[in-house]
Amino acid sequence: MHILFITLAILSIHACNKPGKPLQEQTFVRTVVDTNPPVTPLSPEMSIQKIQLPPGYRIELVASEPMVQEPVALAWDGNGRMYVAEMNTYMKDADATGEFEPASRIKLLEDTNGDGKMDKSTVFVDSLVLPRVILPVGDQLLVGVTNIQHIWSYRDTNGDGKADEKKIVFKNDVLDVRNLEHQNGGLLWNLDNWIYPTRDNLRYKYKNGLLVVDTMVDNMIGQWGITSDNYGRLFYSEAGPGLPAVQIQQMPAYGALNFNDQYTQDFTKPWPIIGNLDAQGGKNSLRTEDNTLKEFTSGCGQSIFRGDRLPEDMRGDYFIPEPVGRIIKRGKVINRNGKIYIEDAYQQKDWLASADMNFRPINTYTGPDGCFYIVDMYHGIIQESEWTNPGSYLRQIIEQKELYKNKGMGRIYRVVHEDFTPDPTKPNMLNEPSSKLLTYLDHPNGWWHDNAQQLMIVRNDQSVVPALREIATGGKASLTKSPSPLARIHALWTLEGLDALDKKTLFQAFTDKDPQVRKTAVWISEHFINNNDTEVIQKLASLIEDPSADVRIQLSLSLRNNTSDPSQKIVKVLLAANPHNELMQFSFTTFTETQKKLAAEKERTQNLSPADRALVTNGATTFKQLCATCHGADGKGVLIGGKEMPAPPLVGSPRVKGDKTMLIQLLLYGLKDPVDGKTYPDIMPPMGSNTDEWVASVLSYIRNSGDLGNASSVVTTDEVKQVRAETPQMKEPFTLQLLEIFKLGRAEKSNWNNASAK
Structure with a gap:
């Protein structure tokens, strides 16, 4: 039954939102349409009518079924052609029947007439198992699929739109036995020329057609989606504990770092416009007055908008979909003394909200045309089968609403604005010389300068090195005007990627008038620092009193691993001179604690038998990849954004140190509230689908880890x-x-058996 919950009241309507108009002037009202909505699939045109956006914005259809089905991710190559990953076997019913059959695809879509809508489609790669990551690199497409940790490169060598060449660019024969929701959910070629996944402690450099891996100290525990801002800062999110933004303070190579106040509590609250009965947490996850989702439960597919064809005040904002809430939340990213905060852009409403029960936004992007793109899986069941077991709350809703019938569809949209025209320029980067790519380093749309940098590095074209050095130091080179700070930053990183960064250019960047260029110069100098270049380290000392907190923080991060006396002296002076810089101080504290823990763990495990040591070591990897998401890397629980802990702490837990059988049963079959008199947002899901060895290794680490303060026997x-x-x-x-x-x-x-024996 349709219920009009709130009568639409528009207090102030601005028919035209001019570029740069403040958010507070963009008045619009959240309207809850239905507390118990129907689930019948709608046409794309009807679904668009169900979407609420601020005045001036509108949704346009880019592609829909049958051209795309079950889309989960997209990416454009240098010529603006769109690759779309389809999970065609995802949750066709509540039991996930046939989920791992090799029947998924990657499509190649093209807009041949420039109207913004895709009109040509080919199956680029067929017969895949749930493809989850796609990344164009030159004329290749890097692809990762579910349950396998290899990364492949696909290439179309004859121009028919279908891949006819397949190579492994990263090989890892160990199967990924995690639930498919906990495996890697993205690949990003970042400003610093490292390719980052969303999870684990790896990153990659593209060298001679292969991915060269680097292992970091901490595991990143982001889930579906990864994004970066103009300056290479990464943003992850965690759906499990409902954290819409994590690991946003420093780069992963420096270790995991989060603050409880890094975003406001308001930012963790979605404001849907329909009842969200299919929330994993059941009725406890919903507002009693209208059945709408009251806390994030499945945030994913985030992006920093970096385009130029929407209002200026959108640029640099953080957008994250919530597919259970059928909304996309918008946050303002604020830098205070080097520490990053995210604040909700609106009060008790979201930037985008849909009243279509099947609308499932799971990824967002900035497009080559400067607009905002949305991947809508348009699917009935959005949670994987681990959470839809018989007897579960979700199972009841799925069967009651017949959500399993809604499959085989999918839509891709772009958001446009009445005051802007999407950029009609069709990219042609794959066919243009590097001298032309140079001119895009100063393009107003971040998509263009990212791809120009990447392509010059993939080509390893040394002919542009002189021009790049000129741009990096403020000269025009082939540009029509003096380069912006962003162009100078990209020129520096392109030189780094071409192994052509010279000290003269670097030293001049140390004195650049823009603080982000100076920060980049410090960051990029780590190649010299790691080689103990005393001249570079001496020059870095001149930045100790830099007026920018970002520069000073980067200086401490870049130098702290170098054990030379000059480097350590600079770090010591920085810490003493910045006692109230929370990020610098806390980052250094966690760094030193981590170093001590690693040394202590290495010494302690040497006393274990080889078999026990293997169990604990393997369990540590799994814990950091999976369990730390809800229990915290230190086992003390997760406290971020003012949210309550998603799961109980493990440090000091009587269940961890006590009866082995009880602990094994708990992991095999899961645990629900209350725990020690306290309730938590989500249940502990059953892990019995994993092997006996997997269960034993995880529990052995938890019981025997110095990191968690435990020293019990292995399982x-x-x-x-x-x-x-x-x-x-x-x-x-x-x-x-x-x-x-x-x-x-x-x-x-046991007592009965003992008595019988007597």
Whole structure:
């Protein structure tokens, strides 16, 4: 039944929003349309009518079924052709029947007449298992699929729009046994020429057609989607604990770092316009007055808008979809003394909200035309089968609403504005000389200068080095005007990627009038620092009193790993001179603590048997990749953005140190509230689908990790096998009370057996 919850009241309508108009003047009102909406699929045109946006904005259709089906990610190559990854077997029913069949695809779409709508489609790659990451690199497309950790390169060598060449560019024979929602969900060629995934402790450099891997200290635990701003700062998100922005303070190579106040609590609250009954947390996740989602549960596909064909006040803002809420939230990114904060752009409403139950925004992008793009999977069931087991709340809603019927569709939209015309220029970078690519380094749309930098590096074209040096130091070279700070930054990083950065150019960048250029120069000098170049380190000392906190923070980050006396002296002086810079101080504290923990863990595990050491080591990897998302890397829980802890802490937990059987049962079948008298936003999902060895390794690490302050015996594979065999199949997760009852039953059985033996 349709219920009009709030009568539409427009207090002030501005028919025309001019570029740069402040947000507070863009008045619009959130209108809840239906608290118990129908689930019948709508045509793209009807679905667009169900979307609410601020005045002046509108949605345009770029592609829809049957041209695309179950889209999850897109990317443009240097010629503006769009690659779309389709998960064609994702959750066709609540049991995920046939989910891992090789029936998914990557499509290549083209707009041949320049009207903004795709009119040509070919299947670029067929017969894949749930492709999850795509990244164009030159004329190649890098692809990662589900359950496998290889990364492949596909190329079309004859121009028919279909890949006919396939090569492995990164090889890892270890299968990824994590739930598909917890595997890598993105690849990004960043400003610093490293290619970053969303998860784990790896990053890659593209060298001679292959990906060369670098291992970082901490695991990144982002999930679906990764983005960066104009200056190469990365932004991740975590759907599991409902954290819309994580690891936004410093680059991953310097370690994981988050603050509880890095975004406001308001930013964690979605404001949908329909009831969201299919939330994993059930009724507890919904507002009692209108059934709308009250907290993030599936944030993903975030992007920093860097285009030039929408209002100026959008540029640099953070956008993140919430597919369960059917909204896209907009945040203002604010730098205060080098620390990043995100504040909700609107009060109790979101930038975009849909009243279509099947609208599933899961990825967002800045397009070559300067507009904002949305990938809408348009799918009934959005949660993977681990959370839709028989008897679960979600299972009941799926069956009641018949959500399993809504599949095989998908839409791609772009958001435009009445005051702007999308850029009609069709990119032709793959066919243009590097001298032409140079001119794009100062393009007003970030998509253009990112791709120009990447292509020059992929070509390894040394002919542009003199011009790049001129641009980096403020000369025009082939530009029509003096280069902007962004153009100078891109020129510096392009020189780095071409192995052509010279000290003269670097030293001049140290004195650039723009603080972001100076910060870049410090960051990029790490190649010289790592080689103990005393001349460079001496020059860096001149930046100790730089007026920009960003520069001073970067100086401390770049030098702290170098053990030479001059480097350590600079770091010591910086710390003493900046006692109130929270980011600098806390980052250095976590860095030193991590170094001590790594040394202590190495020494402690040397006393374990080889078999036990292998269990703990493998378990540590899994914990950091998966469990830390909700329990925290230190096992003390997760506190970010003023949200309550998504899961209980493990440090000091009696269940971790106590009865092994109870702990094994808990991991095999999951745990639901209350825990020690406290309720948490989500249940602990069952992990019994993993192998006995996997379960044993995770629990061995948790029980025996110095990081978590525990020193109990390991859990063996045989112990897991025995508990699995002796525990009845559970239809739903355990409660602590039921675990205690099982424990009592085991004790009584043991007593009975002992008495019988006598």
